[in-house]
Amino acid sequence: MEQLGDGQMSVSALATPLPMSLPAVMQHLAVLERCGLVESTKQGRVRTCRLRRVALGPLEDWLSARRADWERRLDELAVHLGEGPGA
Numbered sequence: 001m002e003q004l005g006d007g008q009m010s011v012s013a014l015a016t017p018l019p020m021s022l023p024a025v026m027q028h029l030a031v032l033e034r035c036g037l038v039e040s041t042k043q044g045r046v047r048t049c050r051l052r053r054v055a056l057g058p059l060e061d062w063l064s065a066r067r068a069d070w071e072r073r074l075d076e077l078a079v080h081l082g083e084g085p086g087a
Contacts, residue, residue, distance in 0.1 A: 001051065004038065008050035011040075 003014055015025040029049055032038040037056070040049045 001032070001037070004049060004051040008048050011047045011049060014049065 003009060003017075011026060011029060012022065014029070015022045018025060029038060029040065033040055033049075035055075037052055037059075038049050039052050040047050042048075
């Protein structure tokens with residue numbers, strides 16, 4: 001996902017720096033494509049992938065909600081332990 005943040009890339013270019021086989025990379029990309037986070041096209045023998053940035057919005061919202069919940073919980077724990085504000 002990080003590599004695709006810079007723009008579209010071929011599957012082989014995505015796989016090159018990774019410590020896994022090309023078929024394993026293709027399996028991971030297939031999962032991301034089924035989730036709607038990645039889109040791919042095939043031209044000849046080259047499959048090119050790109051990030052679907054619009055699909056990242058709901059993910060970002062979900063992560064923000066989880067982050068806010070955990071920050072609240074950790075603040076409550078700090079107060080309970082006598083280490084946070086209000087302790």
